[in-house]
Amino acid sequence: MNREEEEQEEIIQAVLSTVERFAVSELAGGARERDGYPHADFSRKALQGAADAGLLLAGVPEVFGGTGLGPPVWARILERVAYEDAGFAAALLAHAMALQAVLAHAGDEGIRAAMEAAPLAYPIYQQAGEWDRLPRVTSRRGRTTAAEGTSVLTANAPVADRAVVVALEDGVPCLCLLSLSGASRPEPVEMLGLRSCPAGNILLDNVDPGEVLILASGEDAVRSLHAAFYPSATAILLATLKASLDYAVAYGLERVQGGRIIAHHSQLRSMYAQMEVEHLSLRLAWERALEPGVEEGACLALKILAAEHAVRATIDGVQLLGGYGYTREYPQERRMRDARQASQLLGSPARQKLALIDCRPGLNDPR
Amino acid sequence: MKSVRIDPRGMDFEDGFPSLACLDGRWPAGARRLEKAQARYRAFADRYVRPIALEVDRASGRDPEYLNREFTRRAARERMFSIVIPKIFGGQGGSLLEMAIMIEELCAACTGLGNVVGAHYLGYSGVAAGMNLRLLGAISEEIVAGEKRGEAVILTAAHTEPQAGSDVEDEEHMPGARVGMTAQRSRGGYVLNGQKIFISDGHLATWHMVTAYRDRKDPLGSGLLAVVRTGQPGFQMVSHEQKMGQRACPASFLVFEDCFVTDEHVVTDRMVYFERVLFVLGASRVGVAAIGTGCARGAYEKALEIAQTEKRSGRFLIDEQWVRQILAEMLANVMVARSMYVTAGLCEARHGMMSLMAHPFMTGLQAVVPESVFRMPAVRACIRSETMSRIMNTALTRIHIKRRQRAQAHSSAAKCVATDLAMQNANLAMEIAGAAGLAQSSGVEKIFRDAKLLQIYEGTNQINRKHLWDSLIARTTTL
Numbered sequence: 001m002n003r004e005e006e007e008q009e010e011i012i013q014a015v016l017s018t019v020e021r022f023a024v025s026e027l028a029g030g031a032r033e034r035d036g037y038p039h040a041d042f043s044r045k046a047l048q049g050a051a052d053a054g055l056l057l058a059g060v061p062e063v064f065g066g067t068g069l070g071p072p073v074w075a076r077i078l079e080r081v082a083y084e085d086a087g088f089a090a091a092l093l094a095h096a097m098a099l100q101a102v103l104a105h106a107g108d109e110g111i112r113a114a115m116e117a118a119p120l121a122y123p124i125y126q127q128a129g130e131w132d133r134l135p136r137v138t139s140r141r142g143r144t145t146a147a148e149g150t151s152v153l154t155a156n157a158p159v160a161d162r163a164v165v166v167a168l169e170d171g172v173p174c175l176c177l178l179s180l181s182g183a184s185r186p187e188p189v190e191m192l193g194l195r196s197c198p199a200g201n202i203l204l205d206n207v208d209p210g211e212v213l214i215l216a217s218g219e220d221a222v223r224s225l226h227a228a229f230y231p232s233a234t235a236i237l238l239a240t241l242k243a244s245l246d247y248a249v250a251y252g253l254e255r256v257q258g259g260r261i262i263a264h265h266s267q268l269r270s271m272y273a274q275m276e277v278e279h280l281s282l283r284l285a286w287e288r289a290l291e292p293g294v295e296e297g298a299c300l301a302l303k304i305l306a307a308e309h310a311v312r313a314t315i316d317g318v319q320l321l322g323g324y325g326y327t328r329e330y331p332q333e334r335r336m337r338d339a340r341q342a343s344q345l346l347g348s349p350a351r352q353k354l355a356l357i358d359c360r361p362g363l364n365d366p367r
Numbered sequence: 368m369k370s371v372r373i374d375p376r377g378m379d380f381e382d383g384f385p386s387l388a389c390l391d392g393r394w395p396a397g398a399r400r401l402e403k404a405q406a407r408y409r410a411f412a413d414r415y416v417r418p419i420a421l422e423v424d425r426a427s428g429r430d431p432e433y434l435n436r437e438f439t440r441r442a443a444r445e446r447m448f449s450i451v452i453p454k455i456f457g458g459q460g461g462s463l464l465e466m467a468i469m470i471e472e473l474c475a476a477c478t479g480l481g482n483v484v485g486a487h488y489l490g491y492s493g494v495a496a497g498m499n500l501r502l503l504g505a506i507s508e509e510i511v512a513g514e515k516r517g518e519a520v521i522l523t524a525a526h527t528e529p530q531a532g533s534d535v536e537d538e539e540h541m542p543g544a545r546v547g548m549t550a551q552r553s554r555g556g557y558v559l560n561g562q563k564i565f566i567s568d569g570h571l572a573t574w575h576m577v578t579a580y581r582d583r584k585d586p587l588g589s590g591l592l593a594v595v596r597t598g599q600p601g602f603q604m605v606s607h608e609q610k611m612g613q614r615a616c617p618a619s620f621l622v623f624e625d626c627f628v629t630d631e632h633v634v635t636d637r638m639v640y641f642e643r644v645l646f647v648l649g650a651s652r653v654g655v656a657a658i659g660t661g662c663a664r665g666a667y668e669k670a671l672e673i674a675q676t677e678k679r680s681g682r683f684l685i686d687e688q689w690v691r692q693i694l695a696e697m698l699a700n701v702m703v704a705r706s707m708y709v710t711a712g713l714c715e716a717r718h719g720m721m722s723l724m725a726h727p728f729m730t731g732l733q734a735v736v737p738e739s740v741f742r743m744p745a746v747r748a749c750i751r752s753e754t755m756s757r758i759m760n761t762a763l764t765r766i767h768i769k770r771r772q773r774a775q776a777h778s779s780a781a782k783c784v785a786t787d788l789a790m791q792n793a794n795l796a797m798e799i800a801g802a803a804g805l806a807q808s809s810g811v812e813k814i815f816r817d818a819k820l821l822q823i824y825e826g827t828n829q830i831n832r833k834h835l836w837d838s839l840i841a842r843t844t845t846l
Contacts, residue, residue: 125802192805192812258534259543323565333611348801
């Protein structure tokens, strides 16, 4: 490890210590309450805690007061946060993706304005490459003159003042920064999981076109942004799986059925074992994905695999608690919903697979 | 590939139940009756269940105390609570399969609302298993009278306790179970004390079939079944569980504090307690397999609907070969699940508790004798007499162990296969729908939430696989 790498490792460890303190003091035990959204209020307390701990600026360059570590540091932060509350981790993911888009394409003034507007909103369920149903914008001489259509399931939108959305301009995808207030701020959509990450459909017809700034045009702008966050989406899935396993084992050591501790039944142990195999193998691959130079396709493949395993394992996580696992009194049902919802982060696994194989050299050659 | 519009519920009886339809020539009354029943309950589900399913789910999510009594009233007016009640007690004299077909139709539209009706039959089969014909007759008549008034008289089965779940459904684990519900002998009856949890339909029910134990250290040898009426002194329904899914069907927490049940309300306190529990599970798991089939079908129908409305890259999903493959797999899953419950239902009618009612003498009697005869005072008294109860009890106990186990094995297999396939189809529907399936308004995520409970109640699927082992695989040993 050279000097630069050592310094970087020190910064990462400092960030992780901060996240640990934040997770324990602000998140632990509060996930059920935050999961009540939209029937309960959005928890701004946790968000304020994250801001106070400096986590909302973690991936920002040093010149703007961040760590300068870029998107990979987000993956590490989200993994710890998602262990406590995957929904809150998704809210941070949306903020991080929007902020990254601004950092990559806006000027200093725009960046500073965005940094002060936490949380930022972003359509985290949008798949790069699937441009159906995107809202449309029109611009002339660098100014947006018209905006219409809907940015579907935009995470944080019901509680954010600013959003980055993916839109089409003349049929070309682009990233747009816009302001949300009053009529343009959408109502929350009741979702399956990740409920502490509010999502809403932004109707761009309600947004003043003058408030829409096209940050970048072209498929690559969207694709590269998403590719940078595949390990973050994987982190949320991995942590949800791990949390489900840990809880199931702890419960199994307490619960007695038929005069025996249930964790001592080999049938249940085989279920724990399957979850452990999935967790450990995913973790190994995820750690590797955080290293520089890993191919985008490999990161996407890992996200797809993590989605499949997390969905399967968290369903077992409920089963291992029996009827209690199905009630909101216990966290396992939330983890099952969260994992299923998180599997759709940055796109649906079924369609992401097709997108992945489409990129294989030679497969689309005419015969 | 040719673009098509497909009716998710366009398949007829012959498509769905070829094994039953092929019995038409040999068992015309049965097959035709089932075909008519399917059409009738499908129409009911389309008209009264599907349109309210999402709103009821939403309302129950917002307010855990919410109960939809309008649905139970409509189901009562449609006589959905008396299908298997024998005609001698004023019921419809229908088969377990007819009930299962109704459950499948309701659950394809909403698993939670379907379970409101399904759970009632679990409670009813518990009362029936005691063969206390005076009590069974009185409760049956109350259900039928309720239907005539348009009011649902619902039964629950209160078996699960805070510290005892899977183990009280399994003979091997039962001796070590930490049961807490006690029944202390008192003059003229028993005094019940304890708690029951996850009781489906609790807050909607009039009667509760309760299991309790005279000796907590010997649950296997000291169990009894008794019925308790809502509002009875010493009995309270405390709260609903806040569940992930099937929110339309309340899961209640029941508390018994010095609740006195008279001997007339004791279903059975004899040594046959656990034998009767297994008889009940043998029948009720067929119903849960039908719930699983309905849920799997609901997922298939919803996925088909979404595939015909959602576009990706300018093409409807239904026009994609990979989507058609998944849809075909989902329908095949429905077919497998349905075959399992049909087989288990027929096996139950031949070898299980229902074999008494499906006996040619009983079916012939009910087919030939006018119902007015069963209402004649002398006939009523004879049917409800101690002697008749004793005869029926003996007949039930004399069903050979091998026959019972055969029925129980098939119902356990049907339960775990159908419910696992329901979960699988719910997952596949989520895959096809993608982000469009995440919002509650889509109806897809609800099916995903609903499906999971099926793998847990009526014995976890792990317990059911154990029962399959115990009742079929283990008894074929040559050692």
